[in-house]
Amino acid sequence: MHVILANLPLYLTGMATTLEICLYAGALSLLIGTILAGFRVSPLPPLRGVGTSWVTVFRNCPLTVVLFFMAFGFPELGINFPYFWFGTVGLALYTSAFVCEAIRSGINSVPPGQAEAARSIGLGFGQSLTSVVLPQAVRTVVPPLGSVIIAMIKNSAIVGAFGVGGDLYAAGITLTSARGEAALPVLTGVVIGYLLITVPAGLLLGTLERKVAVLR
Amino acid sequence: MTNSVLYETPGPRAKRRAFYASFGVGAALLAAAAWALIQLGRRGQLTAEKWGPLIDPTNATFATLWNFLGQGLLRTLQVAALAMALSLVIGTALALTRITSAAWYRWAVVGVVELLRGIPVVIAIFFAARVLPELGIDLPTAWYLVIGLTAYNSVIIAEILRAGILSLPRGQSEAAYAIGMRRRQVLFSVLLPQAFRSMLPALISQLVVVLKDTSLGFVIGYQEFVRQGQISIQELNNPIQAYFVIAVVFIVVNYALSRVAVFTEHRLSRRSAAGATTLAQREPVGK
Numbered sequence: 001m002h003v004i005l006a007n008l009p010l011y012l013t014g015m016a017t018t019l020e021i022c023l024y025a026g027a028l029s030l031l032i033g034t035i036l037a038g039f040r041v042s043p044l045p046p047l048r049g050v051g052t053s054w055v056t057v058f059r060n061c062p063l064t065v066v067l068f069f070m071a072f073g074f075p076e077l078g079i080n081f082p083y084f085w086f087g088t089v090g091l092a093l094y095t096s097a098f099v100c101e102a103i104r105s106g107i108n109s110v111p112p113g114q115a116e117a118a119r120s121i122g123l124g125f126g127q128s129l130t131s132v133v134l135p136q137a138v139r140t141v142v143p144p145l146g147s148v149i150i151a152m153i154k155n156s157a158i159v160g161a162f163g164v165g166g167d168l169y170a171a172g173i174t175l176t177s178a179r180g181e182a183a184l185p186v187l188t189g190v191v192i193g194y195l196l197i198t199v200p201a202g203l204l205l206g207t208l209e210r211k212v213a214v215l216r
Numbered sequence: 217m218t219n220s221v222l223y224e225t226p227g228p229r230a231k232r233r234a235f236y237a238s239f240g241v242g243a244a245l246l247a248a249a250a251w252a253l254i255q256l257g258r259r260g261q262l263t264a265e266k267w268g269p270l271i272d273p274t275n276a277t278f279a280t281l282w283n284f285l286g287q288g289l290l291r292t293l294q295v296a297a298l299a300m301a302l303s304l305v306i307g308t309a310l311a312l313t314r315i316t317s318a319a320w321y322r323w324a325v326v327g328v329v330e331l332l333r334g335i336p337v338v339i340a341i342f343f344a345a346r347v348l349p350e351l352g353i354d355l356p357t358a359w360y361l362v363i364g365l366t367a368y369n370s371v372i373i374a375e376i377l378r379a380g381i382l383s384l385p386r387g388q389s390e391a392a393y394a395i396g397m398r399r400r401q402v403l404f405s406v407l408l409p410q411a412f413r414s415m416l417p418a419l420i421s422q423l424v425v426v427l428k429d430t431s432l433g434f435v436i437g438y439q440e441f442v443r444q445g446q447i448s449i450q451e452l453n454n455p456i457q458a459y460f461v462i463a464v465v466f467i468v469v470n471y472a473l474s475r476v477a478v479f480t481e482h483r484l485s486r487r488s489a490a491g492a493t494t495l496a497q498r499e500p501v502g503k
Contacts, residue, residue: 043223043234046241060424060470061463062431064442069463072455077259112221125223133222157336161435169339176346183346191335191343198334 003181004189007171014171015193021088021156021167022197026149028092033099034134040104043125051100058097063158066090071162087159095152102144106137139212146205150198157194168193256456266454270461281448288444289465295358295440296427299365303426304419306366307373312403314378329371338432340364345436357438361430369426376418380411413484420477424470431466441465 004011040051058066067090074086081089110133118128160169172190175181226234256262268275314325332340341364348360355363384407392402412419431442439447445462449455 041222043226044238044241046238046245050245056471057463057467060428060467060474062428062442062466064431064434065459065463065466068442068446069456069459072449073459076261076456077255107222115221119222119224129222154334154336157338158432161338161342161432169336169342172339172342183343183350187339187343187347190339194336194339195331195334202334 003175003185004192007175007189010171010174011168011189011193014168014190015197017167018153018156018160018169018193018197021084021091021159022153024088025091025095025156026152028089029095029099029152030145032092032096034103036096036100037103037107038129038134040100041107041129055097055100058094059101061094063091063094063155066094067159067162083163087162091152091155091159094155095148098148098151099145102141102148103134103137105144106139106141107133109140110136142205142209142212146202146209149205150201153198153201154194261456266452266457269452270454270457277452281452284448285441285444288439288441291358291439292427292430292433292441295361295365295430295433295438296423299362299369299430300423300426302362302366303369303373303422306370308377308408310370310374311377311381312408314374315381316399316403329374332367332371333375335368337364337368337429338435340368341432342435357433357436360436361433361438361440364432365426365429368429369422372422373419376415376422377408377411380415381407383414384410416484417477417481420473420480424473424477427470427473428466 036051036054039047040055042048042051067087070086070090071083074080107129114136115128115133118132123132156167157169160167161173163170168190171193172187175186176183224230253262260266264272264275269277269281272278310325310329314322314329317325341361344364344367345357345360348355348363388406388410389402392406397406430440433440434443434446437443442462445458449458452458
């Protein structure tokens with residue numbers, strides 16, 4: 001316990017960096033995932049193809065490989081970002097595939113009558129998707145989206161393992177490897193840090209779920 | 217065909233428009249791909265020197281490289297299989313204790329499940345590799361990876377199985393008790409086999425997750441597939457090409473596994489649908 005209290009600032013800045021990664025990656029993946037879900041139900045076959053192959057690639061490829069590719073492959077092409085952004089964008093791309101699948105299942109769960117009614121008052125595909133179907137779909141997918149987002153928070157530790165300096169995982173590595181502290185108390189602190197993020201996030205999503213639930 | 221409800225069945229004009237739009241999108245995609253290829257070519261990423269060892273069987277280093285990568289892939293598959301088998305055993309035990317035991321014990325299991333579900337799997341692996349040696353338990357590196365993966369996945373499998381048992385109709389256990397089975401017999405010969413079968417697709421999907429997560433062995437320096445690839449890159453200096461091939465291998469294996477999951481799901485739903493009709497046909501006999 002002493003180690004945790006003595007290095008509290010390191011843990012706290014670590015948590016802040018982890019939260020920062022999750023905030024950016026979460027927002028980006030929700031955006032990309034929603035657009036992809038739109039692609040996957042669109043009337044144009046090439047767009048459906050893009051959506052399907054994106055999901056197949058990122059769902060079946062380990063996040064580690066995605067991150068390695070971005071961190072070591074992109075510089076070869078002359079694309080250089082700060083490491084933080086490679087990690088965050090990689091995490092967002094990976095998560096967007098799972099977001100897309102969650103939202104698509106939500107679109108499928110909206111009763112067909114809704115879309116039929118939208119069509120019969122003359123709305124086109126884009127209009128009926130964005131103003132009738134998606135608003136309802138997003139409400140029904142809060143629970144699965146919630147577990148995707150919580151999985152993303154946990155996956156942010158992998159981004160940390162790539163040496164995005166100063167996140168919670170990196171704090172654990174610094175203390176155990178660089179300063180030679182005993183691993184058990186240090187890593188217990190890291191675990192508590194992650195639980196302090198994931199458990200409230202779970203509770204928050206539960207509340208959100210009750211608030212926006214659609215009664216059918 | 218649930219999606220087609222979102223747009224009208226296209227008439228001749230809409231079909232024509234859709235054709236031109238598809239053509240436009242397809243052309244844009246092809247242009248993007250061509251641009252990417254040109255950029256790759258310009259930066260010397262399409263040379264036989266970089267790709268040859270990976271894809272050209274006549275290349276001098278091809279056999280050595282794939283022998284090296286194959287060892288890694290084998291280790292990846294071994295660790296994944298071992299972690300999955302252990303997770304299944306421990307997960308089943310956890311699910312059963314959570315359903316059957318005394319209240320305080322059940323709460324302990326709930327605590328463990330929630331704790332392990334809330335921490336990142338990479339932390340679980342790192343924890344196993346660093347803390348166990350401190351406690352005097354020295355194992356080969358592979359086992360730390362297996363232990364970390366098992367700790368994380370067994371609780372998820374426990375939850376899957378528990379959901380499977382709880383979703384069975386009450387009549388199943390009632391009938392089993394009625395013919396005089398004991399609690400243990402009810403669980404092991406009636407409830408568990410059915411829960412396993414109905415949850416088989418979810419269990420196979422979890423296997424995909426385990427397989428992907430073995431690549432986290434790099435944090436503890438275990439030489440699985442991705443790590444072997446990394447080592448080969450230091451020699452051959454071809455990160456883009458090597459990670460591309462590694463990604464393709466993972467995608468092919470995992471995609472095949474998820475197809476198996478979908479296939480079993482179809483088979484199971486067909487079988488239970490068939491079961492329902494026979495029950496329905498039998499019903500009038502009782503009247």
